[in-house]
Amino acid sequence: MAYFDAASGAPLHSVARQALLASLDEGWADPARLYREGRRARMLLDAAREAAAEAVGCRVDELVFTSSGTRAVHTGIAGALAGRRRVGRHLIVSAVEHSSVLHSAEVHESGGGSVTEVPVDRGGAVDPAAYGDALRADTALACLQSANHEVGTEQPVAAVAGRCREAGVPLLVDAAQSLGWGPVEGDWSLLTASAHKWGGPSGVGLLVVRKGVRFSAQGPVDERESGRAPGFENLPAIVAAAASLRAVRAEAAAEAARLRELTERIRARVPGLVPDVEVVGDPVRRLPGVVTFSCLYVDGEALLHELDREGFSVSSGSSCTSSTLTPSHVLRAMGVLSEGNVRVSLPVGAAEEDVERFLAVLPGAVAGVREKLGAPVSGAVVREADVLVVDSLGKRCPIPVIELAKVIGDVPVGGLVRVLSDDEAARLDIPAWCEMRGQEYVGEEPADKGTAYLIRRVS
Amino acid sequence: MAYFDAASGAPLHSVARQALLASLDEGWADPARLYREGRRARMLLDAAREAAAEAVGCRVDELVFTSSGTRAVHTGIAGALAGRRRVGRHLIVSAVEHSSVLHSAEVHESGGGSVTEVPVDRGGAVDPAAYGDALRADTALACLQSANHEVGTEQPVAAVAGRCREAGVPLLVDAAQSLGWGPVEGDWSLLTASAHKWGGPSGVGLLVVRKGVRFSAQGPVDERESGRAPGFENLPAIVAAAASLRAVRAEAAAEAARLRELTERIRARVPGLVPDVEVVGDPVRRLPGVVTFSCLYVDGEALLHELDREGFSVSSGSSCTSSTLTPSHVLRAMGVLSEGNVRVSLPVGAAEEDVERFLAVLPGAVAGVREKLGAPVSGAVVREADVLVVDSLGKRCPIPVIELAKVIGDVPVGGLVRVLSDDEAARLDIPAWCEMRGQEYVGEEPADKGTAYLIRRVS
Numbered sequence: 001m002a003y004f005d006a007a008s009g010a011p012l013h014s015v016a017r018q019a020l021l022a023s024l025d026e027g028w029a030d031p032a033r034l035y036r037e038g039r040r041a042r043m044l045l046d047a048a049r050e051a052a053a054e055a056v057g058c059r060v061d062e063l064v065f066t067s068s069g070t071r072a073v074h075t076g077i078a079g080a081l082a083g084r085r086r087v088g089r090h091l092i093v094s095a096v097e098h099s100s101v102l103h104s105a106e107v108h109e110s111g112g113g114s115v116t117e118v119p120v121d122r123g124g125a126v127d128p129a130a131y132g133d134a135l136r137a138d139t140a141l142a143c144l145q146s147a148n149h150e151v152g153t154e155q156p157v158a159a160v161a162g163r164c165r166e167a168g169v170p171l172l173v174d175a176a177q178s179l180g181w182g183p184v185e186g187d188w189s190l191l192t193a194s195a196h197k198w199g200g201p202s203g204v205g206l207l208v209v210r211k212g213v214r215f216s217a218q219g220p221v222d223e224r225e226s227g228r229a230p231g232f233e234n235l236p237a238i239v240a241a242a243a244s245l246r247a248v249r250a251e252a253a254a255e256a257a258r259l260r261e262l263t264e265r266i267r268a269r270v271p272g273l274v275p276d277v278e279v280v281g282d283p284v285r286r287l288p289g290v291v292t293f294s295c296l297y298v299d300g301e302a303l304l305h306e307l308d309r310e311g312f313s314v315s316s317g318s319s320c321t322s323s324t325l326t327p328s329h330v331l332r333a334m335g336v337l338s339e340g341n342v343r344v345s346l347p348v349g350a351a352e353e354d355v356e357r358f359l360a361v362l363p364g365a366v367a368g369v370r371e372k373l374g375a376p377v378s379g380a381v382v383r384e385a386d387v388l389v390v391d392s393l394g395k396r397c398p399i400p401v402i403e404l405a406k407v408i409g410d411v412p413v414g415g416l417v418r419v420l421s422d423d424e425a426a427r428l429d430i431p432a433w434c435e436m437r438g439q440e441y442v443g444e445e446p447a448d449k450g451t452a453y454l455i456r457r458v459s
Numbered sequence: 460m461a462y463f464d465a466a467s468g469a470p471l472h473s474v475a476r477q478a479l480l481a482s483l484d485e486g487w488a489d490p491a492r493l494y495r496e497g498r499r500a501r502m503l504l505d506a507a508r509e510a511a512a513e514a515v516g517c518r519v520d521e522l523v524f525t526s527s528g529t530r531a532v533h534t535g536i537a538g539a540l541a542g543r544r545r546v547g548r549h550l551i552v553s554a555v556e557h558s559s560v561l562h563s564a565e566v567h568e569s570g571g572g573s574v575t576e577v578p579v580d581r582g583g584a585v586d587p588a589a590y591g592d593a594l595r596a597d598t599a600l601a602c603l604q605s606a607n608h609e610v611g612t613e614q615p616v617a618a619v620a621g622r623c624r625e626a627g628v629p630l631l632v633d634a635a636q637s638l639g640w641g642p643v644e645g646d647w648s649l650l651t652a653s654a655h656k657w658g659g660p661s662g663v664g665l666l667v668v669r670k671g672v673r674f675s676a677q678g679p680v681d682e683r684e685s686g687r688a689p690g691f692e693n694l695p696a697i698v699a700a701a702a703s704l705r706a707v708r709a710e711a712a713a714e715a716a717r718l719r720e721l722t723e724r725i726r727a728r729v730p731g732l733v734p735d736v737e738v739v740g741d742p743v744r745r746l747p748g749v750v751t752f753s754c755l756y757v758d759g760e761a762l763l764h765e766l767d768r769e770g771f772s773v774s775s776g777s778s779c780t781s782s783t784l785t786p787s788h789v790l791r792a793m794g795v796l797s798e799g800n801v802r803v804s805l806p807v808g809a810a811e812e813d814v815e816r817f818l819a820v821l822p823g824a825v826a827g828v829r830e831k832l833g834a835p836v837s838g839a840v841v842r843e844a845d846v847l848v849v850d851s852l853g854k855r856c857p858i859p860v861i862e863l864a865k866v867i868g869d870v871p872v873g874g875l876v877r878v879l880s881d882d883e884a885a886r887l888d889i890p891a892w893c894e895m896r897g898q899e900y901v902g903e904e905p906a907d908k909g910t911a912y913l914i915r916r917v918s
Contacts, residue, residue: 222562237696
């Protein structure tokens with residue numbers, strides 16, 4: 001088995017495992033207590049905080065341990081917004097943030113706040129100038145991830161932090177995907193991270209609030225973790241999280257170079273191995289271990305199952321997975337193809353031969369899925385005046401695009417195809433298909449049922 | 460070393476340790492993922508939920524895992540209050556709830572809600588009829604602990620749940636202290652608990668919401684744990700928590716009988732071994748492993764240190780500890796002595812010889828502290844008309860009571876002593892001393908500085 005989904009959660013690092021075992025005996029008591037077991041627990045907690053703060057590059061009293069990265073984001077955003085309530089209620093996020101950030105923004109908006117979502121380019125990155133333009137006199141907080149979790153693109157955090165600093169607005173950086181690789185550059189104000197992304201145990205997140213940043217923790221009072229993370233500290237896990245952060249950092253430079261070479265192989269060779277593939281995300285400014293591509297005419301979930309059978313664990317931002325009916329908001333914001341989407345995120349230590357085997361297996365897996373989908377019950381094809389109408393109502397991604405591809409040759413160059421679809425993914429995938437195929441995407445219009453997408457045959 | 464503070468957190472149960480180790484390898488992946496590692500994690504999570512639900516006596520889909528007992532309480536109270544927002548904004552709690560409940564009530568009140576605190580008797584229990592009287596047409600939620608964390612008194616949960624059910628008000632039971640001993644009786648609606656109280660790892664709490672209870676999770680949306688506990692599941696720890704709950708339940712009946720006998724020894728023998736001691740909490744309806752007593756003329760923190768030096772880890776609800784300047788709200792609500800307070804809470808497996816050694820060591824430890832305090836710089840004693848005035852301003856618990864005790868013999872029977880004190884603990888401890896000593900507590904009145912407490916010599 002090859003586990004290629006480290007961006008979801010990395011397997012436990014051996015150092016984390018050792019630290020966890022050692023502190024099960026020493027670190028179970030309440031660190032707030034004065035007796036021996038409590039003092040030992042306190043010492044472990046203090047040492048873990050020191051190690052984590054050193055890795056982040058912050059003061060010890062700026063860092064608290066939360067119960068997850070998601071919780072760190074929720075707490076950080078709510079506390080920073082409340083702390084600057086007097087300045088205003090405007091929040092800036094990028095369009096490709098993690099769901100924990102976007103869901104915090106939704107809550108803020110439904111509570112009467114305003115939110116600006118800064119768009120990204122086709123590579124998935126924000127433009128610092130455009131981000132800066134979103135800053136307003138009433139902006140209470142700005143949020144930007146250090147690197148994207150779905151496509152690996154690194155954001156220009158230092159440049160954005162500079163613009164925020166000039167405007168006097170604190171920047172919260174979600175560093176979940178990058179903290180294991182190195183500290184976040186630039187003059188940020190708040191930072192969040194998640195231990196199980198760097199090989200620590202689950203149940204541990206980090207929230208850093210720089211001194212001088214106004215912060216007002218929300219919810220019931222609790223004396224633990226500076227009042228920012230209620231509940232008994234998850235102590236043995238915190239110790240393991242800090243120890244493994246230090247360990248992955250020690251090997252980060254060498255391992256980053258190695259994984260970057262492996263993902264570069266995938267980036268370079270997949271388009272040659274599999275027809276009709278779009279590799280997405282910035283080719284250069286990216287995380288070492290992440291590479292994402294989308295395959296035309298492929299059902300993402302079916303491809304995941306096919307790869308799982310071959311022994312590869314990957315994830316997908318396609319809408320065609322059992323847990324979601326809409327394509328990933330990241331792929332949508334980038335305007336790239338979402339169907340047949342595959343994210344490969346290599347864990348530390350990923351073996352070269354597994355990557356080679358993945359490349360060997362992928363073409364067959366994609367072809368197999370395409371073959372199964374290749375002869376779907378075709379939509380009724382109705383030739384009207386000079387428009388060919390494809391009725392894909394009720395059919396799910398990637399069927400509408402497959403049916404479009406089947407009939408485009410049936411209209412003369414300059415002729416139109418009108419695809420009727422009620423699948424949300426079509427809105428993204430039909431224009432993306434046009435771009436990949438060099439056909440002209442004319443636009444969409446409401447239809448009696450669903451939406452009509454108009455495509456002009458160019459070649 | 461003998462660790463006698465299980466009510467704060469129990470040492471990791473051997474079964475929890477084994478389960479944790481086993482699931483570190485099998486349960487680190489994201490249970491929401493479709494590939495092999497994700498499916499294994501999902502199976503472990505499902506099995507843990509089944510085991511925990513069976514121990515609680517609820518449906519599997521009624522139980523979610525949170526990151527701590529405190530978080531379960533915060534989430535449960537906020538969600539139940541929001542779910543019944545239309546009914547009203549009245550919340551009922553007992554006066555002796557855990558701080559997580561009381562802090563949730565504070566937040567509710569500061570947000571415009573109303574709160575009724577139901578008093579307790581001198582044993583620490585609420586009266587079901589009095590609790591029922593607090594129910595109103597606009598009561599959204601009622602909260603009652605299954606047993607008190609500081610004195611071990613069991614609450615009449617089933618009777619109170621019955622009254623709440625009649626009134627159509629959901630009852631949330633904080634079962635943190637009792638769930639390891641058995642399911643909570645009665646027709647409750649919500650239940651919370653904390654794994655590290657029964658020997659599970661830290662980082663795991665339970666929140667149970669019965670079907671049919673209106674519940675609206677607050678905060679940003681998250682798809683995990685039915686939307687009630689955001690963030691990646693703390694999976695190996697959840698598996699360990701469920702396994703150890705099952706394990707402690709299997710031995711609960713025998714172990715409860717054994718610990719009850721040990722705590723009964725302490726209850727029975729401490730008043731004979733140590734002069735001027737008040738054993739507090741219900742003598743019969745109580746947790747098996749908890750016994751609490753207060754020692755006159757003793758500084759709680761000093762006694763904790765003395766016992767720590769002798770190898771005993773206990774906790775104190777006294778105001779005289781480094782973390783607090785006010786006595787425990789539980790002792791205050793009960794109206795019992797708070798000075799020199801000691802809570803002994805025996806963990807599962809506590810050794811009889813350690814309890815015997817504790818009883819052997821305690822008299823000397825108390826005497827040592829008293830000796831050190833026995834010759835404080837005495838307050839200026841000023842005899843006015845027919846009142847003897849003791850100026851204890853600026854002196855901390857237990858000094859005001861010590862000075863009162865020193866001079867009570869100096870006034871004739873029927874004469875008055877007026878103690879000036881600005882220590883909050885005096886408000887509780889001077890009346891408690893009067894009750895223990897058979898003197899008459901006349902009352903308090905504001906003084907130029909602090910408060911004047913009036914005591915009439917009766918005998």
